Amino acid sequence: MKALSRLLPGHGTLWLMFFGGVLAAWALLVATHVPVAVPHPAAEYGLAYLISLCTRSVADAGFVSVAAMWSLMSLAMMAPTAFPAFKTYSDMTYTDAASGSSLAVLVAGYLLVWIGFALPAAYVQVQLADLHLLDGAGKSTSAPLNALLLVVAGAYQFSRLKNACLSACQNPMTFFFSHWQPGHVGALRLGLRLGAVCLGCCWALMLLAFVAGTMNLAFMGLAMVLMTLEKLPQIGNRISAPLGVFLIISGTMVGVLALIDLLNGGI
Structure with a gap:
């Protein structure tokens, strides 16, 4: 706790809860891949059930399980990418413009947006699984779908909406000054707006x-690192366009190979 206070002065308890939540989300995700022996008392109180939500294959997982998995993914991957913005807001509490409790509300608003994203993403996953377009690990078995997703994500890197949202993420102080609203209700609105901006920046990559x-x-780990770096001004402006080019080329290659396979199959 003292070390955390030295690195992040002020609101040590809130930061502990924040990083603890992120680590817990990653731990549960890791538990889906590594066999975990759950003690009998823990199983009775629901830990085994929480782990089982993400350990089922896509083929037999229901909407609730898939939504829980996407919510964990969103917390594990997207909360760290917004840390610079959260830290900027935290620094503003020293000016009496905000408070520790409003910081917590801001973070909650941000995460609420990504939980909202998890619901339609889970619905899409369940529908794709019902169409037998996903394997047991949730990976698309359709080359045309893979090509489409890669090209769309790559092209989106060059869109005006992406650039606008990325600029806001890279300049959190300007973002807060432009949309500032005081109090807890204002913090919630700021958190929701920040989450919406982040969603506009990263939905295609997700x-x-x-x-x-x-x-x-x-x-998950690679995407989290890339999206975090992309939100750092000095680094993000250098990797955003090359990432878009790479995705477009990759998607085009996947599409061409799928077309060749289709033509060979018809011969």
Whole structure:
């Protein structure tokens, strides 16, 4: 706790809860891949059930289980990417413009947006599974779908909406000054707006989970790092366009190979 207070002065308890929640989300995601022996008392009180929500295959998982998994993914992947913005808001509490409790409300508003994203994402996953377009790890088995998702994500990197949302994420102080609202209600609105901006920045990259596999920890970690770096001004402006080019080329190659396979099959 003292070390955390030195690194992040002020609101040590809130930061402990924040990082604890992120680590807990990652721990549950890891538990879906690594066999975990749950003690009998813990099983009785629901820990085994929480782990089981994410350990079922896509084929037999219901909407609730898939929504829980996407919510954990959103917390584990997206909360760290917004840390610079949260830290900026935290620094403003020293000016009496905000408070520790309003910081907590801001973070809650931000996460609420991503939980909202998890619901339609889970619905799409369940529908794709019903159409037998996903394997047991949540990875698309359709080359045309993979090509489409890659090209769309790559092209979106160059869109005006992406650039506008990314600019807001890269300049949190300007964002807060432009949309400032005092009090807890204002903090909630700011959190929701920040979450919406982040969603506008990252939704296409998040949907690439269907290409790599929604249960793919390596993809989750890599995507989290890329989206975090993209929100850092000095780094993000250098990787955003190359990432878009890479995704478009990858999607085009997947599409061409799928077309060749289709033509060969017809011969």
